[in-house]
Amino acid sequence: MxxxxxxxxxxxxxxxxxxxxxxxxxxxxxxxxxxxxxxxxxxxxxxxxxxxxxxxxxxxxxxxxxxxxxxxxxxxxxxxxxxxxxxxxxxxxxxxxxxxxxxxxxxxxxxxxxxxxxxxxxxxxxxxxxxxxxxxxxxxxxxxxxxxxxxxxxxxxxxxxxxxxxxxxxDWPGLRAMEHRSQRLFAWQEWKAKHLSPWGQRARLAVAQPLHYPRKFRNVIRLSR
Missing domain, CATH: 3.40.50.150 (Vaccinia Virus protein VP39)
Structure with a gap:
């Protein structure tokens, strides 16, 4: 409803x-x-x-x-x-x-x-x-x-x-084995998504747009003055 x-x-x-x-x-x-x-x-x-x-x-x-x-x-x-x-x-x-x-x-x-x-x-x-x-x-x-x-x-x-x-x-034995592996890896995947993946995204952005972070840093400096 x-x-x-x-x-x-x-x-x-x-x-x-x-x-x-x-x-x-x-x-x-x-x-x-x-x-x-x-x-x-x-x-x-x-x-x-x-x-x-x-x-x-x-x-x-x-x-x-x-x-x-x-x-x-x-x-x-x-x-x-x-x-x-x-x-x-x-x-x-x-x-x-x-x-x-x-x-x-x-x-x-x-x-x-x-x-x-x-x-x-x-x-x-x-x-x-x-x-x-x-x-x-x-x-x-x-x-x-x-x-x-x-x-x-x-x-x-x-x-x-x-x-x-x-x-x-x-294939239930195989599927359940996959399930157990997935459950065991969940904590690592959560940590990776939180701590590693953002850096990978930043690296890809830096490669695609080399001036993105220098411009961002410059704007931060200007605002702090």
């Missing part, structure tokens, strides 16, 4: 809707659709498509707000290879085993279909679980291991677009 009063959040969902509509899918699943904000945007943009919301316990407000849309339905579970496009916004950071859920999401999409996934693996609110934060750096690696091809960001939103380019049987 907050999302519908927040212009930035709505802008993200409108851009996601436009990206999905450009794919011209017949079957779309909004996984964890909550109050159905995104599903209603999708239903309006794709009136001939079947829009499903996977939500085991849909809120009453969400059910009521979907009644004007005959192409929206709620489903309690994921079904293998049942949709052309799956959309998931800000779900995986709330679950204790995001890798298992990601694999189930991938399995729901037909080969050649697309996933648009938005994550927030940061401690911005209390219900974002710290056990998921390591995925901030390695999420795309797990997607690739599950048969997804990274197509790039969904412009104007916080989502990323993936193509299910191949059907891969999850």
């Amino acid at each position: 907050f999302i519908e009063q927040h212009s930035i959040s709505m802008g993200h969902r409108q851009e996601i809707t436009a990206a999905v509509a450009a794919l011209a899918p017949q079957r779309v699943l909004d996984f964890g659709g909550g109050f159905s904000t995104l599903a209603r945007l999708l239903a309006a943009a794709l009136p001939e498509a079947e829009i499903s919301i996977c939500e085991p316990y849909p809120p009453r407000h969400g059910i009521e707000s979907c009644k004007p849309f005959t192409n929206i339905r709620f489903v309690p579970n994921l079904t293998s290879q049942s949709v052309d496009v799956l959309v998931s916004t800000d779900v995986l950071e709330h679950v204790t085993d995001p890798l298992a859920l990601l694999a189930a999401m991938v399995d729901t999409v037909r080969p050649g279909g697309h996933l648009l996934i938005a994550n927030c693996f940061y401690p911005v609110i209390a219900c974002h679980l710290p056990c998921t934060f390591h995925l901030r750096y390695r999420f795309d690696d797990f997607c690739q291991a599950l048969g997804l091809e990274l197509l790039g960001p969904c412009e104007g939103s916080h989502a990323t677009i993936y193509l299910r380019s191949s059907v891969v049987e999850p």
